[in-house]
Amino acid sequence: MSEISAIWERIEAWHEAEGQTGNLNPGASAGAIAQAEKDMGLTFPPELRESLLRHDGSADGGWPTGELLSLERIADERKVWMDLLGDGTFDGNASHNAGSEALQAGWWNPAWIPLDSDGGGNGAVIDLHPGPQGTVGQVIDMDHEVGPSGPKYASLSAYLEAMLERLAEEQS
Template sequence: MDKLWKRLEDYLEVNAPVMRECLANGATEAELTELEAAVGHTLPSDVRLSLLRHNGQNLVNGDPGGGTLIPCGFRLLTLSDMLVEWTEHRNVAEYLKGERDPEIANPGVKPFFHHPAWIPIAADIGGNSICVDLDPGEGGSVGQIIEFNHDLDTPTRIAADYKSWLMEITDGLEAGQYIYENNSYYPGFFLPEDLSSFGVAYSPTNP
């Protein structure tokens, strides 16, 4: 994880230094243990190693200082924010008291509205989140990464594990798949075609 994070840090230093500066210092083992006790689950080793290097993104006046690191529009959560998001998810699950129709579940993910074994690691301003799934459905794997979106029936599996997820993002950034836009209402990395929603013109020959 350290080598992968070094690649990502080096990329940010050159292409989005303000975002590099907003990455928080690492959490402590004691802080990780406290979170795990609160949610009742042990985090996978790649998630723990990542949080030991960077405990999410610092906020400036309540907002991500350099924007959202995770395309498109998600910020990495600190341990304290992870617990807040998890608690909100748990409360929703308890309120709804039930499963969704298994026939509309996405592959590898259990058909719940929310699940206490989905631990949020990133979130956007619309209440959507990216979670590490510690209780997967049939065909899934413990530690897989899922995206919860209000427009979908159940979360979608987007990566086999945290390291694969972060590597895919890093590979995409280095390959120019995403563009850093710092002039929008909510700065961060976006697909070029998505920038039009902010009134930003983009051409591959004139970024």
């Protein structure tokens, strides 16, 4: 069993024990994932593909950070950021994180995939184009007021593990 599947089994068990199975969406189809990759011009990391096949996001408010994004919501969130990047909104922030070894400089990178959302313009993103000391697939924090920071988690598996820990804390 893969690491992603093992973590999802534990997350699903928590939701079942709490009577909250409706918070997790059914999985996306392989075709829908492939179409989303094509539409965004990105290749999703295998961990993300596997996760989306299992659960295509969560209900709004059904995730410790607010909402685990579905393919549709990933596309929506990414479009907002890409439109802002394209219209020059972030031009004044081109040197943001310039001293970071883990992140590329700038306020938004086209090789980032939104992962979750707090409903206020903030969320975790998967970084497919890290700085020289970063790793492809690291999960960083994107705050609409202070910009990107991190990495917060080394991988999607580490992110999901942290979300499981937050769920367990809520239970106690």
